[in-house]
Amino acid sequence: MEKQPKNFGFGEEEAMVKSSARKFFSDNCPIEKIHSQVANQEKNSSPGNGNWDRRLWEKMVEMGWPSLNVAESSGGVGMPLCAAVAIAEEAGRAAVPSPLIPTFCSSFVLNQCPGQAAEEALNQITQGTAVSLGITNSKGSSDPSQTETEIKGNKLYGATYYVQDAQKAEKIIVSAKGSSGTGLYLLDTQSKGVQIIPDLIVDLTRDQAHIIFDGAPCIELAKQTDGAAALSAALPAMLTIVSADMVGAGEWLLQTTAEYAKTRVQFDHPIGFFQAIKHPLVNVMIEIDKAKSLTYNAACSIDFKEDSAEVNARMAKAQASEMAVFSASRAVQFHGGIGFTWECFVHIFFKRQMHNQVLYGDAKHHRRILSDLCIGQIN
Amino acid sequence: MSGNEKQDTAEQSTFRAYCKDWLEKNHPGEPPVNLPLGALELSDIDALEWLQAWQKSAYEAGLIGCDYPKEYGGGALDDCQHIANQEMQRYKTPYLPNIIGMGMAAPTILFHGQEDIKKELLPKLLSGEEIWCQGFSEPGAGSDLANQQTTAVRDGDNWIINGHKIWTSLAHFAKWMILLCRTDKADKYNGLSYFVVPIKEAIGKGVTVKPLIKMTGETGFNEVIFDNLLVNDKYRLDEVGAGWKVAMTTLVHERGAGLVVTPASGGMEPKEDQGAQTQSVRALIDLAKKMPRNGKTAADDPLIRDELIKMMIRYEGFIQNQRRSRITELTDHPMRIPLQTKLVGTEMAQDLQKISYDIEGPASSLYVGDKNAPAKGQWPLAYMNSFGVTIAAGTNEVQRNILGERVLGLPKSK
Ligand SMILES: Cc1cc2nc3c(=O)[nH]c(=O)nc-3n(C[C@H](O)[C@H](O)[C@H](O)COP(=O)(O)OP(=O)(O)OC[C@H]3O[C@@H](n4cnc5c(N)ncnc54)[C@H](O)[C@@H]3O)c2cc1C
Numbered sequence: 001m002e003k004q005p006k007n008f009g010f011g012e013e014e015a016m017v018k019s020s021a022r023k024f025f026s027d028n029c030p031i032e033k034i035h036s037q038v039a040n041q042e043k044n045s046s047p048g049n050g051n052w053d054r055r056l057w058e059k060m061v062e063m064g065w066p067s068l069n070v071a072e073s074s075g076g077v078g079m080p081l082c083a084a085v086a087i088a089e090e091a092g093r094a095a096v097p098s099p100l101i102p103t104f105c106s107s108f109v110l111n112q113c114p115g116q117a118a119e120e121a122l123n124q125i126t127q128g129t130a131v132s133l134g135i136t137n138s139k140g141s142s143d144p145s146q147t148e149t150e151i152k153g154n155k156l157y158g159a160t161y162y163v164q165d166a167q168k169a170e171k172i173i174v175s176a177k178g179s180s181g182t183g184l185y186l187l188d189t190q191s192k193g194v195q196i197i198p199d200l201i202v203d204l205t206r207d208q209a210h211i212i213f214d215g216a217p218c219i220e221l222a223k224q225t226d227g228a229a230a231l232s233a234a235l236p237a238m239l240t241i242v243s244a245d246m247v248g249a250g251e252w253l254l255q256t257t258a259e260y261a262k263t264r265v266q267f268d269h270p271i272g273f274f275q276a277i278k279h280p281l282v283n284v285m286i287e288i289d290k291a292k293s294l295t296y297n298a299a300c301s302i303d304f305k306e307d308s309a310e311v312n313a314r315m316a317k318a319q320a321s322e323m324a325v326f327s328a329s330r331a332v333q334f335h336g337g338i339g340f341t342w343e344c345f346v347h348i349f350f351k352r353q354m355h356n357q358v359l360y361g362d363a364k365h366h367r368r369i370l371s372d373l374c375i376g377q378i379n
Numbered sequence: 380m381s382g383n384e385k386q387d388t389a390e391q392s393t394f395r396a397y398c399k400d401w402l403e404k405n406h407p408g409e410p411p412v413n414l415p416l417g418a419l420e421l422s423d424i425d426a427l428e429w430l431q432a433w434q435k436s437a438y439e440a441g442l443i444g445c446d447y448p449k450e451y452g453g454g455a456l457d458d459c460q461h462i463a464n465q466e467m468q469r470y471k472t473p474y475l476p477n478i479i480g481m482g483m484a485a486p487t488i489l490f491h492g493q494e495d496i497k498k499e500l501l502p503k504l505l506s507g508e509e510i511w512c513q514g515f516s517e518p519g520a521g522s523d524l525a526n527q528q529t530t531a532v533r534d535g536d537n538w539i540i541n542g543h544k545i546w547t548s549l550a551h552f553a554k555w556m557i558l559l560c561r562t563d564k565a566d567k568y569n570g571l572s573y574f575v576v577p578i579k580e581a582i583g584k585g586v587t588v589k590p591l592i593k594m595t596g597e598t599g600f601n602e603v604i605f606d607n608l609l610v611n612d613k614y615r616l617d618e619v620g621a622g623w624k625v626a627m628t629t630l631v632h633e634r635g636a637g638l639v640v641t642p643a644s645g646g647m648e649p650k651e652d653q654g655a656q657t658q659s660v661r662a663l664i665d666l667a668k669k670m671p672r673n674g675k676t677a678a679d680d681p682l683i684r685d686e687l688i689k690m691m692i693r694y695e696g697f698i699q700n701q702r703r704s705r706i707t708e709l710t711d712h713p714m715r716i717p718l719q720t721k722l723v724g725t726e727m728a729q730d731l732q733k734i735s736y737d738i739e740g741p742a743s744s745l746y747v748g749d750k751n752a753p754a755k756g757q758w759p760l761a762y763m764n765s766f767g768v769t770i771a772a773g774t775n776e777v778q779r780n781i782l783g784e785r786v787l788g789l790p791k792s793k
Contacts, residue, residue: 138751139671140741162741200749202759208744210751266523274792276776325733332594332766336521336774337546340594340766347594347763354736354759355744364682364737 004304008296009082017068017079018086024063025094028056031252031345034095038204039342052097052168061128066103069237071111074122081237081299085244089292092248092356095348097205099130099168101245106131106173108237112230113184113221121171121186121221132169134160134211135231142360144228149176149213151183151224155193156213164359166196166209173221174213175231181224184231191216203355204348236313238360240298243313243320246356247295249349250288250323253331256346257281260335277334284330287323294319311373314366321363324353387462394445394459398466401440406470407433413653416757416764418478419548419771420599422590427510427552430476433644434507442467443475443642444505447489452502460640467644474645479549480504480511484557486639487629488575491616500555500575505642512553513633514544514576514603515626521546522777524630525568525623529560529605538574538615540585540608546771550588550601554579559626562619571622575614578603585609595763633772635724636717654747654755660691663731666754667738677738686734693727715786722778725768732762 005011010018037051060066069084070076077083084104091100107125110118125131137148138161149158156176163172166189174185189196193216199208222230258281261272271277294316301309328350332339339346357363372378387395412425421427437443442463447453475481485504488497503509520526529542542560550556556576563570578586585608590598617625631637648656656662664687667678677683700723703709704716735758736743745752747760769775783789 136741140739141673162744199744199751200746200756201744202746202756202763203744265519266521266526271522274776276779325736329729329766333769333774333776336770337516340770342592342594342596344594350594350763354762358736358739358741358743362737362740365740368682 004300004306008300009080009303010086010296014079014083014086017083018090020063021065021087021090022093024059025090025096028059029053029094029096031095031348034097034205035345035348038097039348054168056096057098057100057130057168058128060098060100064126065100066107066128066130067126069104069111070107070122070126074119075126076122080303081240082296082303085240085295085299088241088244089248089251089295092245092250092352093252095205095249095252095352097165097207099132099165101241102132102164102169103130104241105133105164105234105238106171108234108241109133109173109184109230110221112233113226115221117186117219118221121173124171129171130165130169131171131173132163132165134163134172134174136160136162138210142231144175144182144231145177147175147177147182149174151176151178151185151218154218154220155215156185156187156218157215159210159212161210162199162359163196163209163211165206166211167198167207172211174211174218175227178224181227183220183224183227184222185218186221187216187218193217201355203351205352206355235360236298236302236309239313239317239366240295240302242356242359243291243295243298243316246320246324246353247288247292249353249356250284250291250320250327253327253346253349253353254281254284254288257284257331257334264336271334280330281334284323284327287319287326291316291320291323311370314370314373317361318363318366318370321357321366324357328353388457390457391459391462394456395462395466398442398463399470401442402466402470402472405436405440407436407473409650410473414473414649415597415599416657416761418474418476419767420593420595420597420764421476421549421552422598424552427476430473431507431510433473434475434477437463437467437472437475437644438506442644443481443507444485444501446640447485447501447505451489451497452505458640460642464640464643468646471646471648472644473647475507475642477504477507477510478641478643479513479553479557480507480509480555482641483513483629483633484511484555484575486632486637486641487557487573487616487625489639490628491573491621491625492575493613496575496613496616504555509554510549510552511555511557512547512550512578512603513629514547514550514556514558514578515629516546517543518545522774524559524626525571527559527561527571529558530564531560531562531572531574531610533562533612534609536612537609538612540574540576540605540610542605544603544605546591546600547588547603548600548771550578550603551590551598556603557629559622562622566620568623569620571626572619573616573622573625574610575616576608576610577614581608593764593767595760597764630773633721634718634778635720636714649757652755654757657732657735657754657757657761658728660687660694660731663687663690663734663738666735666758670738670740670742670753672740683734683738686737690727690731690734693730697723697727712786718778718782718786721768721772722775722782725765726775729762729765729769732758732765735759735762 067076072078195212298312298316445454445456449455531538556578558574562572587604589602670677747756
């Protein structure tokens with residue numbers, strides 16, 4: 001086994017990816033633009049409120065982002081996971097609505113599926129096909145054995161829930177149960193027998209849906225004997241990517257609030273003068289830094305196929321989720337009345353943080369599993 | 380008989396029995412329209428009118444304003460409002476719409492108003508017929524309330540008001556506003572004066588009310604612009620230049636630490652199809668018992684159980700604090716507990732509502748209006764809305780400053 005690099009794998013190229021992503025988002029989707037795009041209505045009044053800019057996604061594809069972590073043999077760039085993490089972090093910092101995060105997650109699942117079908121799907125991702133995952137049941141569980149989708153004679157029946165950016169995705173990877181276990185299947189969102197029902201969600205920067213299948217045609221990616229293993233092998237990378245999104249959003253909340261605290265004057269002082277503001281903001285920073293390093297560490301240990309990868313990724317997700325709630329709450333509170341308004345940008349990030357922190361398991365969920373992994377099972 | 384009842388005086392005990400009897404027969408029943416979480420989010424006139432009718436009937440029955448003198452429309456009882464409040468909560472009644480009127484304007488008018496003003500304004504305030512709002516905050520005067528830039532300039536019997544108020548809850552329904560403004564630019568604190576202003580009749584004639592939207596997507600507060608509004612001098616409370624002192628009466632009551640107990644009903648459960656109550660540990664436990672988790676429910680999860688019980692202890696501590704604060708011998712500083720009420724109460728509710736995310740998991744992503752949202756999406760709404768009250772009425776940071784300075788005698792920070 002290679003030894004992990006000191007720099008988490010952020011070599012020159014990865015660092016360049018990160019800085020070009022920062023520049024791309026600040027040039028193309030400053031928060032003013034995102035706000036007018038997603039918060040132009042007065043409330044989340046209709047399901048599937050996910051307004052987004054398809055052109056921006058196309059540009060991301062042109063920059064090769066969805067292919068970064070796809071192997072060169074499948075037409076991808078073959079960079080380490082930290083490159084994708086860097087982009088997810090910048091995407092979180094920009095609160096950009098796009099199918100990037102679910103497409104990353106889908107590519108991680110496809111990376112775990114041997115065979116021609118997965119290979120082709122990965123290749124389509126490198127060409128710009130947006131893919132999402134249908135692996136969660138109505139109760140919010142992503143345990144493969146609990147899927148509420150069934151495979152019968154190469155067709156899918158049942159339903160899947162909490163599908164991220166379903167309306168932006170062209171293809172969905174679905175976990176479905178058959179006689180010998182849970183397999184993974186790829187289908188077109190436009191196919192017959194697929195009904196996408198948008199959810200009305202709090203987060204304004206993505207869409208979410210549940211999908212009902214009634215004999216939907218699909219392609220097998222992982223056999224019923226292999227689906228669960230493929231999903232659990234992909235999970236650390238998925239958790240790491242979502243953590244990176246929260247780290248980026250946390251950083252935006254921190255910097256924006258610090259900036260406000262330098263300029264908003266009450267009692268003849270910028271409010272950042274008061275320790276009631278200064279100290280908790282520093283605490284937010286401390287929480288972000290832990291989350292960020294844990295996230296980079298998780299990415300690196302996944303790249304180096306370390307045994308600790310799962311533990312590291314769950315630690316990252318647990319810490320990032322706690323930080324997400326904290327950074328969001330302090331940003332609203334320290335903006336005062338203006339922070340509580342629709343017109344202020346803070347709520348966009350607040351809602352994204354609250355969404356991400358429960359996605360693929362909240363902090364308590366991962367700590368529960370970590371305690372089994374690190375302390376041992378309760379007997 | 381509960382602990383509360385054992386401590387009743389004879390008058391309180393008779394009154395309590397009366398309240399129970401009246402509530403038994405006169406509970407208003409289910410609202411015909413969806414009600415928002417609280418009065419500060421009221422934006423629908425039908426909801427307002429239904430709540431006003433409830434307030435009026437409870438007022439006429441003597442359950443509201445019972446400690447106020449007869450000549451101002453009150454019941455002239457001695458320390459009975461909290462009895463009526465307890466019983467109205469116990470009977471799970473709707474909340475009262477005129478909360479700014481009763482909680483802030485009424486005690487201020489009582490202590491600082493002239494005789495005829497009290498007679499003119501208090502009865503319709505207590506009955507809820509006339510809704511009140513509070514015009515204190517300005518873009519540059521939030522926590523630093525004394526930094527008022529709205530001006531009142533004397534013009535014979537009148538004052539000419541100019542300026543910009545912000546975050547004014549209920550201004551869109553209010554007939555009256557309590558207004559703090561500047562009458563002397565040279566003196567920050569002693570240059571303020573306090574008025575009651577009939578704003579509704581002046582809309583379009585010196586008053587503009589513009590709604591602001593909250594992060595929840597709801598409305599409820601506003602910007603109010605004064606452009607040469609004339610206000611008669613009889614509507615001034617207390618002396619010119621005494622505005623800060625008068626405002627302190629308002630604020631101490633706003634924060635639940637005043638001498639006058641604010642009439643408060645509430646506790647009504649929303650209809651099944653409108654979601655759930657989101658303000659009590661019991662409601663959170665109910666949610667936990669409904670949310671599936673690994674073949675059981677969230678209420679079977681030890682981590683959630685611990686959160687719920689911690690919350691229960693916090694709530695019980697809060698309630699027992701309120702009880703103890705009524706017994707002078709058991710508190711070493713009279714303001715020690717009262718000044719904690721707003722701070723502790725709002726943070727407790729915020730943390731309660733935050734636990735709903737742990738309980739709901741991914742379903743917490745679903746918002747009001749989604750058919751599959753647990754409790755109709757009320758919990759994420761309540762959590763977001765909770766920031767309104769950790770900010771309003773003096774932010775919780777400012778509350779901690781006040782407690783440190785007034786109760787612990789720490790050096791003043793501003
Ligand atoms: C839902 C809602 C309803 C409201 N309704 C009304 C109403 O009806 N009428 C009305 O007049 N006002 C109303 N307000 C306004 C409210 O009183 C102010 O928002 C509040 O006083 C804070 O002022 P600000 O918004 O200007 O924040 P700022 O004062 O700018 O505060 C920003 C941050 O700085 C912190 N801060 C400021 N000074 C200090 C200090 N000395 N030490 C430590 N921290 C400090 C604050 O705690 C806050 O976190 C309402 C507000 C909300 C959110």
